């Protein structure tokens with residue numbers, strides 16, 4: 001039985017990946033950080049199938065212990081401070097959790113289980129002020145937020161450990177990926193939840209920022225398969241994972257609200273609080289390498305994704321308000 005260790009297992013990607021690996025017959029170890037208010041919402045259905053280990057990304061000893069106990073064949077490092085907007089008010093915490101912690105995790109693997117295959121969650125935010133379009137593995141990085149800067153560090157330290165210590169370390173440069181499990185602060189979930197709440201009469205308006213931002217949005221359930229595929233190859237490498245389609249925040253609003261028969265223009269309020277000190281205007285990925293070498297393709301279209309999220313939010317909001 002193969003063993004996998006996942007950090008960030010209670011998050012969106014971690015929960016989909018854990019389900020996928022359990023279905024493949026893996027023993028899944030999930031690392032969790034102690035908090036006073038634990039949140040198992042995303043892993044509710046599989047909570048008892050996960051072997052839980054406690055650890056904190058910023059505490060090397062705890063990571064070494066997690067790797068020592070689990071002796072994983074594969075390590076998926078998904079935990080981070082992952083919300084771009086929060087990285088300006090908390091630049092140092094973001095640096096510790098999103099950048100330096102990657103070295104902690106790589107060191108833990110190098111010392112305790114050097115032959116484990118390692119996946120690093122890199123991000124399209126590294127492209128920031130894009131130097132070419134579409135963006136691919138060879139495109140130069142130009143991060144535009146403390147989060148993006150931290151992810152560039154995580155990316156290069158992963159490449160460096162591969163080259164320095166011959167570790168099987170891969171970095172997946174994933175473009176935005178969403179699902180009904182996406183955190184509520186991200187724009188997709190914020191919009192689909194608002195469409196549901198406004199439709200059901202429990203919210204009046206949606207306060208929002210830059211409507212012109214363009215993103216390459218895919219489905220998280222598709223993207224975690226690419227993570228696994230990267231670790232099944234003969235050689236470690238880095239891959240862009242994206243849909244190759246770009247939409248604006250305005251398109252997102254249009255699709256979500258029209259799905260419930262509403263016109264978004266009647267409900268949005270522009271709020272400068274949601275504008276960013278430096279914006280990433282557009283992201284569009286070219287995932288030809290992943291298609292050719294991994295045989296990976298995205299299966300859920302943007303429209304299907306947004307409909308799926310609105311439908312789930314409708315169900316949840318109805319249940320909350322006992323419709």
Ligand code: GDP
Pocket residue numbers: 084085125176185186187188190207208209210211213214215249274275276279280
């Ligand atoms: P990101 O690409 O990782 O920053 O993902 P987000 O979902 O947080 O933001 C995507 C884009 O939507 C960014 O360009 C934001 O500036 C834009 N956006 C516009 N209004 C909002 C909002 O109210 N919340 C968030 N999170 N993003 C917004």
